[in-house]
Amino acid sequence: MTEDRTLTTLSAAAAVAMLAAAWMIFVYAPQDALEGPVQRIFYLHVGSAVAAFGSFALVLAGGVAFLWKDSVRGDRLARAGALVGLVFTTNTFVMGMIWAKPIWNWDPSQTWDARLTSTAALWVIYAGYLLVRRFATPGRPAMRLAAVVGIVGFIDVPVVYFSVQWWRTLHPGPVILAAGGPQLPPEMLLTAGVTTLAVCFLAGVMVAVRYRIEARRDEQEERAVAAQLAPSRTSAP
């Protein structure tokens, strides 16, 4: 029960952090001279992308832990990370499209940006990861196959990141990690930093909650198996 109380406290803290980030985005950060209010999407767009990549890193770490040490906990972490990562990828994706609409005069039938396409590929890979879990024999076989998909899928993450440099695209190059130092005013940089931290914290809490749900589900399944085995044990001579 203390674990559940900790999770409730952490969830409340994440909500407060997101509210603080919202204040910084809409009140503290200055308006962009060229793009106007739409530019404020930037903070959550980048924050969600970082949180999504972080969650997929957890899928990788969990998969490696399962294959190497046979750790069921690692697999549970990967399950939680995949789901949360998918939510934040969707978020990044939708926000990017909303932002691109007025700024690039974006129209999906006219412009297929490389970053957009590879993010869609990333999304489908992790959706496939969840499908493997559904279609494989439950238990260890599903964990083993999913771990492989999670590890191979993660290789797509750097391809997404570097696709901006590899193929010419409309998507801007790195702004914060640019070669000549950050190309943002200090207020915007601070807002971006705080928002990214807040979104990552929220993602972390979501992973923890999901991990708890998965742990409960595993316990329930174990109990169900034990209950089915119990009568046959008593009837045996």
Next chain:
Amino acid sequence: MDSIVQGTPGLRFLTVALTVARKDVRCELRGRELLPALAQFIVLALVIANFAFDVDLVQGPRLAPGILWLVLVFAGLVAFGRAFAAEKETGSLEAMLLTPAGAAAVFTGKALAAAAMLVACEAVLLPAMAVFLGSPMSPLVVATVLLATIGMAALGCLFAALAAQTRARELLLPVLALPAWVPFVVVGGRAVQLAMSGQSLTALPLAGQPLLVLADFDILFLVVACLAARFVLDD
């Protein structure tokens, strides 16, 4: 059999892989099941593309790169899917894995044979495209397609082996393999577009040379697939 058991680990791996590949190719040559069906599939796909796009002399060369990759990707799904589904149906994959041969070597052999099958498809596809769509067949197009086949076979066979162990293998293979092939289609598509429009690649910077990037992808995904194969095949 003695030649398989003896020798250094590297040589042993290679011998096992080649033996498995030879077995698959021989099965195909004797049974003649997959190749005629695939060749028919390719010609049919081109005929449908011809009607669907209403191809004429002007449009043909412009649409050809896209049609090439679409047909190749779907032919690949069929070829790689069959490679493991057939073994699974007869239960011979388990028998092969019970032998002292390593899972990675068996996987490499299966991938080699499947890649050879796809190369045979390409030998039908490229001339057929020249006939149906009037697209030029340059050495650059052939080199691009062959380089992409290596990496696609590595990833495709890995996911085919994985999907063969699940309930919905026909459904799962495209869902897993298609997004993983995106890098090959993006880089290969660009190279074929340039080659078919008659431009040379020398104008591009060294780091952006599609053939080099494809070779990099091949090495990366070959290593990843061989490392992961053990966990996929190990029941």
